[in-house]
Amino acid sequence: MPSNWENLDEPLRESVQHNVELYERVRPALKLVTRDVLLVLRDMLKDSEVTPLFVTGRTKTVESFKEKISRTEEPLEPGGRRLLKFPDPFRTLNDMVGIRVITKLPAENAAVANIIKRQRQLFDCRGDREKDIGSIESGTYGYSSRHLILRTIQNEAVKEYQQVFNPEITPNGSYFFECQIRTIFAHAWSEIEHDIRFKAEDPRAWTPHFDRQFTATAAMLETVETAFADLHERYEEVRSFWDMDGEGAAPLTPNRIRDVWRTLLPHVDRKVDDDWGWASELLAAHGLTQTMELAGLLRAEQITEVRKALDHRYSPGPDRLLDDLLLWQFGTRHIDLTAEAADAVPHPRRDSLLRRLRQIERYRVTKK
Known part of the structure; x- marks a missing residue:
């Protein structure tokens, strides 16, 4: 398949050659x-709240410049000569200098x-748009990339x-130059897609199955991006629980x-109602009143030890697990603060807590 340059007629070639x-x-x-x-953009982003994976730049090659300015469009009048799409490229092209900022997550x-x-x-930002091959409105998939014209x-x-x-x-x-901002997933997709679809040595080597595969991979990458974004959001939320100057x-x-x-513990939540007053009372009994104290109690390794010690025959709900964690940490003090008085009759909660405490103590002896 001929290139844009090879398709040009002689008068247009002269103009293109002059600009080349x-x-x-x-x-x-x-x-x-x-x-x-x-270098300015790298330095600008180095100490910012966002640290990109990398920032790269390129100056359009002479061959790429030649091929782009050789593009033509339909004549103004039927039967007329085709016109150059970029007759004055040094005034209209913004991508001769291009910068790419590659991030980890879409929000970045x-x-x-x-x-x-x-x-x-x-x-001075003179253009800002989300370039999207495929869109939500059309129900298709492609890569998203933020494009700034600076x-x-x-x-x-x-x-x-x-x-x-x-x-x-x-x-x-x-x-004027172009700055593209995209995630590492979108970058990988677009680079491979561009090599095969636009930079292929033989443009005839194409099949509709490639379109289908690119669409499928774009959909998968979007799912992965969303999963990583959710994971990062949860991480930031959990991290905030350990910040005594904040959450x-x-x-x-x-x-x-x-x-x-x-x-x-999203996997340990089987309560039907939203009344967690019982939990507030149990924690307050031990003077636990701040988020960080609850986060410390719910440490994964401690929960694992408690479950091993009590050999739960079923997966406990929040009420039972919280009770067991407090018993593990405070022992008889937890019993005295939250169970019936020792001389009360009957005292089923005290009996249950005492039995579980003995299991915990036996477990600790065997662990030594």
């Missing part, structure tokens, strides 16, 4: 512009874009490039206990 020769002459200076904005894309857009003394402000490397490009015009340091100091109301429990 000009680009070939100025590209070394443009590579310095790429290097400069790349927006964070990175906001950090860059806040640096108004360095860049204009440099009084950039010295740009001024040097402008001097090379046209020495007769006073340089202003203003240059860790939050008081243990019944609803707070329920939310912390369901975050840490």
Whole structure:
């Protein structure tokens, strides 16, 4: 299949060739512009609240530039000659300098874009869109990528490039370039898809089955991204429980206990109602009133030990498990604070707690 350049007629070729020769002459200076904005963006993001996996840059190759500006579109009038899509590429193309910021999670894309857009003394954001091959509205799948069109402000490397490009015009340091922000999953998908669909050595080597496979992998990657995003969100929430300057100091109301429990132990929640007042009373009896204290009680290794010690014949619900954890940690004190008085008749809870405490003590002896 002929390339865009090979399809051009002679008058259009002359125009394209002129721009290609000009680009070939100025590209070394443009590579310095790429290097400069790349280093600025890396430094900008290095100490920010988001740390990208990597930030890369590239200056469009001469061959790629030639092929892109050789694209044509339909004539203005029927029967007329086809027109160049980019007749003045140095004014209309924004991707001769391209930067890519690769993140871990989708939410980081927006964070990175906001950090860059806040640096108004360095860049003026002239375009911001979510480029999506496939969309929710159409019910299709593809990769998502945040695309910013940025204009440099009084950039010295740009001024040097402008001097090379046209020495007769006073340089202003203003240059448009593209910054793509995407996750590592979207990056992998788009790179492979681009190599096969757009950069294939023989464009005829294509089958509709490839489209189907790309769609299927895009759907799977979206699912994986969502799973990792949920995992990260849960991690951040759990981590906050151990911060005494923040969530860790939050008081243990019944609803707070329920939310912390369901975050840490979502697999141990079989209560039908939302009344967790019983849990608040048990914890308060021991002076446990802050989120961090509950998080410490619900440590996974401690729960494992309790279950081994009591050899539960069934998987305990929240009420039984919390009771056992407090018994494990406080022993007879838990019995005295939460059970019937020793001289009460009958005293079924005291009897049950004493029996379980003896099991715990035997277990501890065997562990020594």
